[in-house]
Amino acid sequence: MVRTLLVRGLLLGLLAGLIAGGFAFAFGEPRVDAAIALEEAAAAQAEASEPVAEAGHSHGEEAEVSRPAQKAGLFLATGLYGLAVGGVFALVFAGLRGRVGPRSDGRLALAAAGTAFTAMILVPFVKYPANPPAVGDPATINSRTLLYVVMIVIGLAATAAAVTTARRVLSDPWLRWIATAAAFLVPVVAAWWLLPTVSEVPDGFPATLLWEFRLTSLGTQLVFWTAFGVLFGWISDRAARRTAAPASAVASG
Structure with a gap:
């Protein structure tokens, strides 16, 4: 059973990671581009006023990884994140199943995913929210x-x-x-x-851009954990019903 849950967690974690990557690409990357543009504009201004001084790092031609490659790598990163989280979640779920929380596998999965989001994402976010590249x-x-x-x-x-x-x-x-x-x-x-x-946060950095980036970052995690919890719970409930059906048939026979 643990092996089945582990495979389920890995596959659904990968899928949820790609879904979250799509959200981050659509809503987060424009904010990253805007933050990088501000950073490079400030660096160019510093170079113009003080040519001898060291300038800030660049995300343009001097960057080790280009922005198109970074955007493509976003899905790789969220997919790998989903694989890792899904595997660990499945092992923890196997330990909790039948011992703690709701007896229904679906409800337990949703409760566990919501708890994990609160403990691992929301709690640190309140104290140390994510910052864009220029911050x-x-x-x-x-x-x-x-x-x-x-x-x-x-x-x-x-x-x-x-x-x-x-x-x-x-x-x-x-x-x-x-x-x-x-x-x-x-x-x-x-x-x-x-x-x-x-x-x-540097003086003059747009507050709207900062909070849009932070909310998008939190939203990406919320999308991941919601998608993963719903998918894992739904598949687990279906599997439990399929397992219970033959047993009830044998008992009635």
Whole structure:
């Protein structure tokens, strides 16, 4: 059964990744192009005013990978992302199945996908939203990546604490919901408050472009997890019904 779930997760993850790639290509790439145009215009202005000084990096002729190649590679990246996430999700789903969450495979898949999106995407996004190419100091990329990973770990740990609390507090439904929400929100809000803020948006960068890029980035992840959760749940429910049908036929016979 685990092998079947793993293959299902890999294939559906790849499909959901390509769907998300299509969304990112249609809505995200125009914002990336606009951000790169701003960056190169600022670099050209700096070169004109101070020819001797070092200019900013370029995404044009001097770029190692051209923009057309980057756009084509977008689907490769989202497809590989879908494969990796789909495989891990399938293994986690196999461990949760019948033990935690809804008993229906379809509902469990949707609940797990929504939880994963919240813990791994939404929680770090609130503190460290994505930035377009023209935003961010290359010298701080390692520290920014580390902070983002820390937020993902905190989101996953808070989710595990919430699930554990929900299983232990069974006496009162309202008490269970309050305790579960507190177990998740307390560490997450504490991390949002205590971790350092990263603010590297240059003066004069269009606020509309910045937030359109960030919302598109979040939307790409939302499209992926929605598509993957729906597809995985639908296929899992169909497979469960096919498995249950022969068993009921034998029992009735």
